[in-house]
Amino acid sequence: MTKAKNAANREQYYRNQITALAETDLSSQAAAMGLTMNADGRVAATFFERPYLISREGVEAQGGWPATSDHKSVIAHYLMSRGSGELSGEYVPIGRLTGMIETGASPSDNLIRPLTEKFGDKYELFAEAAVKIGGCHEGLAPSGGQSWMFRPLPKLPVQIVFFEADDEFPAEVKVLFDASATTFVSYECLELLEIVLVVELFMAGGLIGCDCGGSLPGA
Numbered sequence: 612m613t614k615a616k617n618a619a620n621r622e623q624y625y626r627n628q629i630t631a632l633a634e635t636d637l638s639s640q641a642a643a644m645g646l647t648m649n650a651d652g653r654v655a656a657t658f659f660e661r662p663y664l665i666s667r668e669g670v671e672a673q674g675g676w677p678a679t680s681d682h683k684s685v686i687a688h689y690l691m692s693r694g695s696g697e698l699s700g701e702y703v704p705i706g707r708l709t710g711m712i713e714t715g716a717s718p719s720d721n722l723i724r725p726l727t728e729k730f731g732d733k734y735e736l737f738a739e740a741a742v743k744i745g746g747c748h749e750g751l752a753p754s755g756g757q758s759w760m761f762r763p764l765p766k767l768p769v770q771i772v773f774f775e776a777d778d779e780f781p782a783e784v785k786v787l788f789d790a791s792a793t794t795f796v797s798y799e800c801l802e803l804l805e806i807v808l809v810v811e812l813f814m815a816g817g818l819i820g821c822d823c824g825g826s827l828p829g830a
Contacts, residue, residue, distance in 0.1 A: 624799065625680040628687035633667045635691050644690055644795075645765030656686055659744045659763050659811045665690055679810075681803050685796075689764050694795035702770040702787035705801055722805045723786045726771075729818055731782030734775050740815035741771070756785070761808070766795050769808060 641647060641654045649655055654665040662673040663686055670686050672678035730737040734757070738748065741759050752758035756772035763769065768789055776782040786805055793801070813819045 621684070621803065622680055624803070625684040625687070628684050628691070629669050631691055632665070632669065632687055635667065637665070637667065637690070640690050640692075643695070644692055646690065654690060656690070656764065658682065658686055659761075659807070679807075681807050681810075685800055685804050685807060686764070688796055688800045689767060692766075692795045694766070696791065696794060698766065698768065699790040701790040703790050704785065705788060705798070705805065707790070708788060708793045708801065709798060722802060723784065723809060725809055726784040726786070726812065727782055729813065730773075730784060730816070732776065733816075734773060734782075736816050737773060737784075737812070740812045743815040744811045746771070756783075763804070763808075767792065767804070769804065771808075 637652070637654050638648050647655050649664070652666070656663045656665060661676050661678075663678070663683075664671050664673060665686060670678070670683035672682070726737075730740075738759075741748070741761075744761070745763070746759045746761050749758040749760055752770075752772045754772060754774075756774040759771045759773065761769045761771070770787040772785045772787065774780070774783040774785070786808065788801060796804075810819070
């Protein structure tokens with residue numbers, strides 16, 4: 612079980628981000644992370660096609676969207692990143708980013724398994740949901756699945772490869788991150804991003820309502 616799966620840990624994670632924001636130079640961080648500073652001193656960010664404003668007091672969703680603490684945590688953590696450099700362009704499973712030798716399935720597999728469970732036999736529904744939250748279909752991946760690219764934040768791209776079922780293998784949905792992702796955010800932040808991505812796709816596909824509180828089905 613991952614830390615991100617625990618609701619209490621996730622709430623504490625956001626409180627930690629709020630504490631750190633109070634001491635952050637928002638202007639310089641916004642410029643470094645590809646975000647814009649408004650005239651009122653708040654940073655504007657678009658996250659899964661929805662607008663947010665960040666101040667030293669926290670992250671606020673705009674337009675009446677009831678953003679969860681998971682959404683806010685990822686945005687705040689990203690803004691405060693001390694990372695630098697360029698993206699690698701190589702996409703890998705989150706388990707490859709731990710710096711540890713993999714001995715089996717990544718514990719975060721439990722966070723993204725619902726994608727296969729709910730969309731596995733509904734690729735068209737997945738595609739419609741993906742477009743709604745900013746996904747771009749890139750065609751076939753080298754591995755053979757359908758590749759979709761998401762850019763929820765400028766330096767934090769996410770790739771989903773959707774393998775439809777065939778005569779030999781069941782459907783499978785894989786979530787991949789740029790190999791340099793942990794240069795910009797922590798492993799825990801990437802786990803939260805996986806949760807947010809799943810919830811956003813479920814909402815866009817009409818599988819859960821916006822009042823879900825950011826929880827995965829069965830979590």
